[in-house]
Amino acid sequence: MPKALIIGGGVAGPATALFLHRAGWQVEIFEARSAPAPYGGLFLNVATNGLAVLDELGLRDRLVSDGHLSPHMVMLSGRGARLGVVPNGPAGDPARGSVVVRRAWLHEVLREAITDAGIPLAFDARLDRVEETPDAVVAHFADGRSVRGDVLIGADGVGSIVRTAIDPKAPAPAPSGLISVGGFSRVPGLAPTPGEQYMVFGAKSFFGYLVRDDGTAYWFANVTAPALGRAETRAMTDEDWLTRLRDLHAYDPYPVPQILEHVEGEIGAYPLSDLTHVPHWHRGRLVLVGDAVHATSPSAGQGASLALEDAIVLARHLRDAADHEQAFAAYEHDRRPRAEEVVKYARAVNRNKRVTKSRLGIALRDAMLPRFLRSASSDTRNDHLYNHVVRW
Ligand SMILES: Cc1cc2nc3c(=O)[nH]c(=O)nc-3n(C[C@H](O)[C@H](O)[C@H](O)COP(=O)(O)OP(=O)(O)OC[C@H]3O[C@@H](n4cnc5c(N)ncnc54)[C@H](O)[C@@H]3O)c2cc1C
Known part of the structure; x- marks a missing residue:
């Protein structure tokens, strides 16, 4: 029986x-983190195409059972004017809309399935380097242990070291100039938003939120901060962020300031970056999946769904091809155009989120957006992203 070593226990790895x-x-799966965190990584959108992959695994309903179905995104200006409604799924088919879940819940659903299948997942297993021999690949971990396999799958996220093991000159992720800061809040009296997420083009920063039936608000802000890198972002405390966010959103419409006044638990802050084109997706016995090879900014709400699609396509080719090299080539052929399209699309969305300080710029944006959004509500050009279904 051939053996695969999977590096990374996020989304792509377990799937x-x-x-x-x-x-x-x-x-076998190897994950650098010490343990799962129930609120770690905040929340994310699993799009209809990602749900279709979970359906193939029999996990769709389990995931949705603790999700916020979210077929519509209501766009508001910084003054609270309703600019338009954008489908979060195939236009004209809202019932099939996407779902927002805690990231840790997605991890838990995948982990339960892994446990049921008897697949070993090791925490505290940080890949340090990879060694290839003519008939095997050996993964060496930071704690000194080594494990041998037939192939090694890099599902180790945007900062992938498998990517550089495949190609030392592989591009580094490109910063977007935006930092996503988010968390959970409970505002007394705030009504749930069934079926909807709200996106606010605030005067000084973009803000998104939804309110679950139990009153918990999931929220994020995309702060324009080109000069802040990963280290500086990590150095900021939750209080630093809250002070900054309360200032940026002080004059935004209800309930944005209130959400920021009633934050519960930790805040997460992530500099957003992406990888538009990684020249080498595989080499020898090594191959990449998910963010490791096509990290996309969250603005398309597709990163996790693309990771799930990679999983089924790669495994299917490994099932059917004569050898791993043919399988890797067929996988790249199938996946590269779609993944690169989504990364570019998300990058384009980010442009609207970056905040210009000029009042004229804001006025122009607020004047143009309703026109653009009116057509977006019936625009079927993105339907192929959402309708993509890969069968096992
Ligand atoms: C703020 C933010 C919001 C987002 N929102 C959305 C959204 O709404 N919808 C959406 O679809 N996507 C969203 N994304 C993107 C989404 O999170 C990713 O696309 C998705 O998690 C990719 O899955 P992955 O398994 O490839 O990588 P990851 O989920 O990042 O998993 C990689 C795993 O590898 C582990 N690892 C790293 N290095 C090593 C090593 N050396 N050895 C062992 N393990 C290692 C990491 O600890 C991690 O657990 C968002 C991303 C961010 C930052």
Whole structure:
């Protein structure tokens, strides 16, 4: 039985493991973190195409059971004017809209399935380097242990070291100039927003929120901060962020300032970056999936869904191809155009989120957006992203 070593226990890693296990492979997952965190990584949108992959795994309903169905995104100006409604799924088919879930819940649903399948997942297992021999690949971990396999799958996220093991000259992620800061709040009396997320083009920063039936608000702000890198972002405390956010959103419409006054638990802050084109997706016995090879900014709400699609496509080719090299080539052929399209699309959305300080710029944007959004509500040009279904 061939053996795959999977580096990364985020989204792409466990999903790839489940499909490969189904194809008869022996699989092991290695995750650098010490343990799962119930609120770590905040929340994310799983789009209809990602849900279709979870459906193939029999996990769709389990995920949705603790999700906020969100087929519509209501766009508001910084003064609270309703600019328009954008479908978060195929236009004209709202019932099939996407779902927002805590990231940790998505991880938990995948992890439960992994446990049920008997697939080993090791925490505290940080890949340090990779060694290739003619008939195997050996993963060396930071704690000194080494594990041998037939292939190694880099599902190790945007900062992937498998990417540089494949190609030392692989591009580094490009910063977007935006930092996503988010968390959870409970505002007394704030009504739930069933079926909807709200996006506010605030005067000084972009803000998104939804309110679950139990009154918990999931919120994020995209702060324009080109000079802040990963280290500086990490150095800022939750109080630093809250002070900054309360200032940036002080004059935004209800309930934005109120959400920022009633934050519960920790705040997460992530500098957003992306990878538009990674020249080498695989080499020898090594291959990349998910953010490691096509990190996309969250503005398209597609990163996790693309990671899930990679998982099924790669595993299917490993199931069917004569050898791993043919499988990797077929996988790249299938996946590269779609992944690069989404990354570019998300990058284009970011342009509207970056905040210009000029009053004229804001006035022009608020005047143009309703026209653009009116056509977006019936625009079917993105339907192929949402309607994409990969069958096992
Ligand atoms: C703020 C923010 C909001 C987002 N919102 C959305 C959204 O709404 N919708 C959406 O679809 N996507 C969203 N994304 C993107 C989404 O999170 C990613 O696209 C998705 O998680 C990719 O899954 P992955 O498994 O490829 O990578 P990850 O989920 O990043 O998992 C990689 C894993 O590898 C582990 N790892 C890293 N290095 C090593 C190593 N050396 N050894 C072992 N393990 C290692 C990491 O600890 C991590 O657990 C968002 C991203 C951010 C930053």
